[in-house]
Amino acid sequence: MGEDAGGGHEFVVVANRLPVDEVTGEDGQHRWERSPGGLVSALQPVVRQRGGAWVGWTGSAGEAPEPFDIDGMRLRPVPLSAEEVDQYYEGQSNATIWPLFHDLVEQPTHRRDWRRAYEAVNRRFARAAADAAAPDATVWVHDYQLLLVPAMLRELRPDVRIGFFLHIPFPPVELFMQLPRRRELLTGLLGADLVGFQGALAAQNFLRLTRLLAGLEPKDDRVEVDGRTVVARAFPISIDVAEVDQLTADPAVQERARQLRTELGGDRRLLLGVDRLDYTKGIEQRLEAYHDLLADGEISNDDVVLVQVATPSRQRITQYQQLRERVEREVGRTTGEFGDVGRAPVHYLFQSFGRAELVALYLAADVMLVTPLRDGMNLVAKEFVAARRDEQGALVLSEFTGAAAELDDAFLVNAHDTDDIKRGILEALNADPQDLAARMRHMREQVRAHDIDYWARDFLGVLGVPGAPPEAREAA
Ligand code: ADQ
Numbered sequence: 001m002g003e004d005a006g007g008g009h010e011f012v013v014v015a016n017r018l019p020v021d022e023v024t025g026e027d028g029q030h031r032w033e034r035s036p037g038g039l040v041s042a043l044q045p046v047v048r049q050r051g052g053a054w055v056g057w058t059g060s061a062g063e064a065p066e067p068f069d070i071d072g073m074r075l076r077p078v079p080l081s082a083e084e085v086d087q088y089y090e091g092q093s094n095a096t097i098w099p100l101f102h103d104l105v106e107q108p109t110h111r112r113d114w115r116r117a118y119e120a121v122n123r124r125f126a127r128a129a130a131d132a133a134a135p136d137a138t139v140w141v142h143d144y145q146l147l148l149v150p151a152m153l154r155e156l157r158p159d160v161r162i163g164f165f166l167h168i169p170f171p172p173v174e175l176f177m178q179l180p181r182r183r184e185l186l187t188g189l190l191g192a193d194l195v196g197f198q199g200a201l202a203a204q205n206f207l208r209l210t211r212l213l214a215g216l217e218p219k220d221d222r223v224e225v226d227g228r229t230v231v232a233r234a235f236p237i238s239i240d241v242a243e244v245d246q247l248t249a250d251p252a253v254q255e256r257a258r259q260l261r262t263e264l265g266g267d268r269r270l271l272l273g274v275d276r277l278d279y280t281k282g283i284e285q286r287l288e289a290y291h292d293l294l295a296d297g298e299i300s301n302d303d304v305v306l307v308q309v310a311t312p313s314r315q316r317i318t319q320y321q322q323l324r325e326r327v328e329r330e331v332g333r334t335t336g337e338f339g340d341v342g343r344a345p346v347h348y349l350f351q352s353f354g355r356a357e358l359v360a361l362y363l364a365a366d367v368m369l370v371t372p373l374r375d376g377m378n379l380v381a382k383e384f385v386a387a388r389r390d391e392q393g394a395l396v397l398s399e400f401t402g403a404a405a406e407l408d409d410a411f412l413v414n415a416h417d418t419d420d421i422k423r424g425i426l427e428a429l430n431a432d433p434q435d436l437a438a439r440m441r442h443m444r445e446q447v448r449a450h451d452i453d454y455w456a457r458d459f460l461g462v463l464g465v466p467g468a469p470p471e472a473r474e475a476a
Contacts, residue, residue: 008132008133008134008135008137009050009051009052009053009074009132009133009134009137010050010051010052010134010137010138011046011047011050011051011052011053011137011138011139011140011465012052012053012054012055012129012132012133012137012138012139012140013043013047013052013053013054013055013056013139013140013142014054014055014056014125014128014129014139014140014141014142014146014149015054015055015056015141015142015143015146016056016057016089016093016142016143016145016146017035017056017057017058017059018054018056018057018058018059018075018077019034019035019039019040019043019044019054019056019070019073019075020032020033020034020035020058020070020075021033021035021059022058022059022060032068032070032075034070034071036355038237038238038239038240038243038379038452039237039452041240041243041452042240042452042453042455042456043140043456044071044072044073046456046460047072047073048071048072048073051074052073052074053067053073053074053075053076053132054073054074054075054076055076055078055125055128055129055132056075056076056077056078057077057078057079057080058077061080061081061082061084061085062079062081062082063079064077064078064079065077074132076128076131076132078121078124078125078128079124080121083117084117084120084121087111087113087114087116087117087118088114088117088118088120088121088145089145090314090316090317091109091111091113091114091117091118092111092114092115092117092118093118093144093145094314094317095108095109095114095317095319096108096109096110096111096114096115096179097144097145097147097179098144098168098280099279099319100171100175100176100178100179101144101168101169101170101171101175102168102169102280102373102374102375103169103171103175103373103374104175105279105280105373105374106279106319108178110179110180112180115180115181118148119148119184122146122147122148122149122152122188123148123152125146125149126148126149126152126153126156127156129141129149129153129157130153130156130157130160133157133160135159136159136160136161137160137161138160138161138162138163138460138463138465139153139160139161139162139163140163140164140165140459140460140463141153141162141163141164141165141192142164142165142167143165143166143167143168144166144167144168147185147188147189148184148185148188149164149188149191150162150164150188150189150190150191150192150195151187151188151189151190151191152188152191153191154191155191161193161463161464161465162191162192162193162194163192163193163194163195163196163459163460163463164189164192164194164195164196165195165196165197165235165237165459166195166196166197166198166202166376167198167237167376167377168198168376169198169199169202169374169375169376169402170197170202170203170205170206171205172205173205173208173209173212173213176205176209176213177212177213182213183213183214186209186210186213186214187214189206190210190214190223190225190230192230193228193229193230193231193463193464194230194231194232194233194459194462194463195230195231195232195233196232196233196234196235196459197232197233197234197235198234198235198236198237198376198377198402199234199236199376199402199405200234200405202234202376203221203232203233203234206232207221207223207232210223210225218232221233231462233462235455235458235459235462236377236402236403236405236406236450236455237376237377237379237402237452237455238379238382238447238450238451238452238454238455239379239382239383239386239447239451239452240451240452241386241447241448241451241452242451243355244359244383244386244387245386245389247355247356247359247387248359248363248386248387248389250356252356253356253359253360253363254360254363256356256357256360257360257361257363257364258364260360260361260364261364264305264307264347264364265305265343268302268303268304268305269303269304269305269366269367269429270304270305270307270364270365270366270367271290271304271305271306271307271365271366271367271368271369271425272306272307272308272309272361272362272364272365272367272368272369273286273306273307273308273309273310273368273369273370273371274309274358274361274362274368274380275309275310275311275372275380276310276311276313277310277311277312277313277320277323277324277327277350278313278314278320278323279319279320279323279373280372280373280374280375281371281372281373281375282371282372282373282398282415283308283310283323283327284323284326284327284330285371285373285415285416285418285421286308286369286371286415286421287306287308287327287330287331287334287346288330288418289418289421289422289425290306290334290345290346290425291330291333291334291337291338292418292422293422293425293426294334294337294338294345295337295338298422298426299425299426299429301338301339301340301343301345302343304345304429305344305345305346305347306345306346306347306369307346307347307349307361307365308331308346308347308348308349309349309351309353309358309361310327310348310349310350311351311352312350312351312352324350327348328348328350331346331348334346358383359383359387362383362384362387362388362393363387363388363390365384365393366392366393366394366429367393367394367395367396367425367428367429368380368381368384368393368394368395368396369396369425370384370395370396370397370398370401370403371396371397371398371413371415371421372398372400372401372415373398373400373415373416374400374401375398375400375401375402375403376402377401377402377403378397378398378401378402378403379403381395381397381401381403381407381410382403382407382447385407385440385443385444385446385447386444386447386448388440388444389444391436391437391440391441391444392433392436392437392440393436393440394410394411394428394429394431394436394439395407395410395411395428395439395440395443396410396411396413396421396424396425396428397410397411397412397413398412398413398414398415399412399413399414399415400414400415400416406446406447406450407443407446407447409438409439409440409442409443410439410443411424411425411427411428411431412424
């Protein structure tokens with residue numbers, strides 16, 4: 001289905017990971033399940049309607065399985081050896097590019113063998129995409145693991161239309177210039193026809209870089225390269241609002257939210273953090289602010305409780321192991337100093353949760369704390385807002401998230417400044433309920449009118465893929 005005579009696909013998504021997880025059934029058999037998450041649910045209909053393919057890695061090292069179909073998508077696995085997982089994925093992607101693109105929150109490591117592996121793996125992805133694409137097809141490449149793919153693919157297949165979307169921030173020119181082989185990375189991106197970013201600042205950083213590093217002459221949102229035009233623009237990503245709506249309407253989820261509140265101490269106000277355990281997320285600064293508020297007597301263990309959910313992430317990378325230790329020490333310190341028997345000031349959950357449990361937590365919370373030091377967008381902030389159909393609850397949000405540009409009715413804070421986080425938390429706790437409801441209403445209108453489908457259609461519309469042009473939907 002969906003393949004033309006040459007065996008190619010009209011629409012191809014290329015991402016580090018395939019949109020599936022391998023699960024083992026009760027019978028001990030392995031099978032593939034579609035991964036949860038907004039990006040996959042937004043792209044799946046686009047891929048399916050166009051008889052498209054998805055090129056990516058399964059998540060396990062070693063030989064790749066043969067291409068297979070799931071939910072109307074053709075999946076084409078790209079193999080990675082164990083060494084490549086170390087060097088391309090955990091090394092160059094997550095220990096070089098990730099920290100550098102997040103404003104050097106941690107020191108990046110620069111290694112020649114990682115760069116070589118990154119290039120080799122990017123070439124493999126580009127070849128797989130070239131094999132999958134029909135003549136004049138559209139290929140949509142995703143994220144920082146695959147920065148070289150657009151140019152490599154263009155060389156192999158000058159006929160295809162190439163879009164690229166970066167899910168993380170794009171750094172200021174001074175930082176980008178620190179990268180060894182920086183010119184190749186920029187040239188890699190310039191292979192695309194459309195380069196999408198989470199925010200306007202990122203797009204400007206990129207265009208400025210084309211002038212300083214490649215001597216090009218960007219104008220407005222575009223730049224001419226080798227007689228082609230490359231457009232660079234912001235497309236703020238969003239969430240699957242319909243999925244959150246469905247969960248918040250579920251009586252079982254609502255009952256779970258009530259139960260969580262009771263278990264956490266009835267009338268105590270609930271502060272909530274939900275993050276991947278990542279040093280960009282500002283979890284330590286948030287815990288420190290909470291500790292200091294208790295120490296100053298501004299809040300008391302009788303009146304408030306903090307639930308911090310931290311999803312295990314990139315656990316083989318040293319900086320993530322060290323972060324985990326520091327976070328656990330801070331949780332221990334606060335519990336030791338301010339806890340009572342049977343009444344802890346912080347509940348720290350180093351676990352991954354299902355969507356229903358997450359939404360129950362959002363519903364139960366009084367104050368949601370989203371305080372990254374730098375974040376491309378931050379979907380947790382948008383999920384919280386989407387969940388609050390009761391128009392209650394306050395959002396404390398870091399200015400350094402992409403989401404802050406759209407959710408400026410949140411209590412915005414400088415997440416690098418513990419005092420400012422404290423101020424934001426206190427303002428949120430003491431806000432007038434009517435003020436909170438007005439803020440939440442505005443934020444909900446914003447998120448509902450710009451959901452993940454809007455984002456995908458907007459990007460594909462600008463890339464010139466035929467289909468309905470996006471229209472901001474009416475807020476429900
Ligand atoms: P992330 O850095 O992973 O994404 P974020 O945007 O917050 O950050 O998305 C995290 C997702 O994981 C959310 O959907 C959240 O619900 C889920 N999640 C978090 N903790 C969980 C838990 N304990 N159990 C289950 N699910 C959990 C990257 C960029 C972001 C950008 C997104 C999308 O770093 O800036 O917003 O991609 O482009």
